[in-house]
Amino acid sequence: MPRKNHTPLVEFRDVSYAVNGGRPIIDRLSLQVAQGETLVLLGESGCGKTTTLRLVNRLLAPSAGEVLVEGKATTEWDAIRLRRRTGYVIQEAGLFPHFTVAENVALVPSLEKWDDDRIANRVSELLSLVGLDPKIFSDRYPRELSGGQKQRVGVARALAADPPLLLMDEPFGALDPLTRASLQKEFAELKSRLEKTVIFVTHDVREALLLGSRIALMETGRIGSKSHKDF
Amino acid sequence: MIEFLKANWSDILSHIGQHVWLVFVSIAIAVAIALPLGILITRRKRLRSPVLAIANVMQTIPSLALFGFLIPLPFIGGIGPRTAIVALVFYALLPIIRNTVTGILGIDKSVREAAVAMGMTDAQVLLQVELPLAMSVILTGVRVAVVITIGVAIIAAEVGAGGLGEYIFRGLRLNDNRLLLAGAVPSALMALVADFGFGVIEKRFDTSAPHAGKRSLRLLVWVTAIVAVMTIGFVSWRGFHKRSSASPNHARVTVGSKDFTESILLAEIVAQMLEAQNVEVDRRFDLGGNLAHSAIVGAQIDLYPEYTGTAFTAILHHQPITDPKAVYNQVKSEYETQFNLWVSPPLGFDNTFAILVRGEDARRFNLKTISEAARYAPQWRAGFGHDFMNRQDGYPGFSRSYGLHFAGVSDMSLDLTYTALASRKVDMIAGNSTDGRIAALDLVQLEDDRHYFPPYEAVYVGRKAALSNNDLVLIMNKLAGAISTDEMRKLNYEVDGAKRDKKNVVHEWLVKKGFV
Numbered sequence: 001m002p003r004k005n006h007t008p009l010v011e012f013r014d015v016s017y018a019v020n021g022g023r024p025i026i027d028r029l030s031l032q033v034a035q036g037e038t039l040v041l042l043g044e045s046g047c048g049k050t051t052t053l054r055l056v057n058r059l060l061a062p063s064a065g066e067v068l069v070e071g072k073a074t075t076e077w078d079a080i081r082l083r084r085r086t087g088y089v090i091q092e093a094g095l096f097p098h099f100t101v102a103e104n105v106a107l108v109p110s111l112e113k114w115d116d117d118r119i120a121n122r123v124s125e126l127l128s129l130v131g132l133d134p135k136i137f138s139d140r141y142p143r144e145l146s147g148g149q150k151q152r153v154g155v156a157r158a159l160a161a162d163p164p165l166l167l168m169d170e171p172f173g174a175l176d177p178l179t180r181a182s183l184q185k186e187f188a189e190l191k192s193r194l195e196k197t198v199i200f201v202t203h204d205v206r207e208a209l210l211l212g213s214r215i216a217l218m219e220t221g222r223i224g225s226k227s228h229k230d231f
Numbered sequence: 232m233i234e235f236l237k238a239n240w241s242d243i244l245s246h247i248g249q250h251v252w253l254v255f256v257s258i259a260i261a262v263a264i265a266l267p268l269g270i271l272i273t274r275r276k277r278l279r280s281p282v283l284a285i286a287n288v289m290q291t292i293p294s295l296a297l298f299g300f301l302i303p304l305p306f307i308g309g310i311g312p313r314t315a316i317v318a319l320v321f322y323a324l325l326p327i328i329r330n331t332v333t334g335i336l337g338i339d340k341s342v343r344e345a346a347v348a349m350g351m352t353d354a355q356v357l358l359q360v361e362l363p364l365a366m367s368v369i370l371t372g373v374r375v376a377v378v379i380t381i382g383v384a385i386i387a388a389e390v391g392a393g394g395l396g397e398y399i400f401r402g403l404r405l406n407d408n409r410l411l412l413a414g415a416v417p418s419a420l421m422a423l424v425a426d427f428g429f430g431v432i433e434k435r436f437d438t439s440a441p442h443a444g445k446r447s448l449r450l451l452v453w454v455t456a457i458v459a460v461m462t463i464g465f466v467s468w469r470g471f472h473k474r475s476s477a478s479p480n481h482a483r484v485t486v487g488s489k490d491f492t493e494s495i496l497l498a499e500i501v502a503q504m505l506e507a508q509n510v511e512v513d514r515r516f517d518l519g520g521n522l523a524h525s526a527i528v529g530a531q532i533d534l535y536p537e538y539t540g541t542a543f544t545a546i547l548h549h550q551p552i553t554d555p556k557a558v559y560n561q562v563k564s565e566y567e568t569q570f571n572l573w574v575s576p577p578l579g580f581d582n583t584f585a586i587l588v589r590g591e592d593a594r595r596f597n598l599k600t601i602s603e604a605a606r607y608a609p610q611w612r613a614g615f616g617h618d619f620m621n622r623q624d625g626y627p628g629f630s631r632s633y634g635l636h637f638a639g640v641s642d643m644s645l646d647l648t649y650t651a652l653a654s655r656k657v658d659m660i661a662g663n664s665t666d667g668r669i670a671a672l673d674l675v676q677l678e679d680d681r682h683y684f685p686p687y688e689a690v691y692v693g694r695k696a697a698l699s700n701n702d703l704v705l706i707m708n709k710l711a712g713a714i715s716t717d718e719m720r721k722l723n724y725e726v727d728g729a730k731r732d733k734k735n736v737v738h739e740w741l742v743k744k745g746f747v
Contacts, residue, residue: 057348059344059347059348079350080350080352081350082350083347083348083349083350084349084350086348088345088348088349090341090344090345091341092341094341094344095345096345096360096364097339097364098363098364107349107351111349111350111351111355157349
């Protein structure tokens, strides 16, 4: 297996996760994500894809085993630091309804106390990057956006502080087929330009094939088979 | 009505001020408690139902019962605004806690997840995301709490906290609709203004589409308001009706009294003497606390019996002093300048604390004064009423002043002390000098030879305007010095001990004295 980097950016070592000693949602999962690759977790709903993702930025902590990010266990990381270095995009976008588009995108940079000019530049750069005209959209509120526009803002927000790792949980799942197709295509291009490491969760095989450099099939908390895109 | 408003305008304003202050302080405290508590139970799921259940139960306690329950408690209880505020806070907690929880838990799950995943700290999630998004729902809770508090604060008058409730209770006692309206209309308006104001503020914080629940709340508030306005309308119509049918009669005198036997007897004496002169009399008896004073200042009564010591300390707020003449003179002149009220000459008796022992002990040890009794105190048990134990001019100063050291002191109900003394459970008590039981139980009052107790000389307090009635002036002069302590004890005993009708007792006495 060809490897560009010596240490994987993310590594699961025999990770299990269960809520209060119940049936494990993740069962002795081991997996590595190399720098720069896009790993797609593909599987039915309820197979533990989202849980796997949430273990990476320590929204959850493993019940057994450990999850390493940049070679360091997530439980050793300062959770806040780890999360600010990890972009996160979810299906409903999760934009703050009381923030404007610009404020939403600027969230992590302002938490990181960037100065105002730098934030403003970064926001318009990112909005252009995801195909939204900053002049038109900066001062709008999320309720004034379409589903596709919201998701673009969600992606821009995740990229704002230029994190090396991007976690995406069915980001295009709730969109109508046309919007989804065009966003998928745009994101594929964007991804190749940005050289981010991406873990992408979906139940859509075509989406997996389009976006993943590697696909892992998940089944009830375990990896069924892993494969390069060109299997 | 217009005249009434003109006469009482500043008084009404100051009561509105008190009411607003009570509501404001209570809501501020309630928010300070309920908001953190509400936030806490969104984090600790296990605490949620017990906390909400307790807040729920608090709200179902009838307000009068709650006040009654609070009065005897130390620190938070007692008489006055503090007790009222504690009760008001209890009532305001539930809506604020409930809406804080509902508001925060009602936030879109994906928004909170995104906030955490973006690396916001707990405090940042709370202050920048949860509270701003829950604010309009929380404000709805505060609004409900404010409207409830404005209503419940009416009851606060019962524990002497002031506010518009004073008018309502006085109005009910005196059966005076103008007073009822002076309390009801401003409080109803206050509730409407508060409701409207909060509605405006809430809208500013509302970041999402309007909630369905809000409309029904607004409807509820307006229905309440309309019912309130209709009630007020009806009451004022009735009041107008009644007043117009009763033609003003200048010879009419309204006599008030406090809510205990002696005060009622003294008022009845004046009433019967006036009636003997064919003057029409309105009896407004049984005015508790300082209601009689507020009633005469507000011109709802013309005359009532008072005690110089009470006027001096409770009304004029002076430190107690012991010289009867000085107390009387100061009360008389300050009543005239402050309230435009006239104070009659003393009636001849003093209803102060009476230090009592059994008659047989007094005779056996030849006791006349408290000083003489002091050396027997170490072998004696004393029984004192709660009031005497706690008040400024009561037990602590009394025992110090006479150097009394008892074998034991019991804090008990004043009523029980008499029987406790007679049945040898205790050996010294502090009663009221005019209590009928002193004679009936063969008790002896020891002389206050060090003049420790402030004087409580009985007088009548009258409105200057009412004194234009010549009969009344004559009667006041006749009654000056006319009632001895012994006579007053007997009159009290006839009513409290022998359970006779007050009017008959007074009539007999007046006939015997030749006053009618």
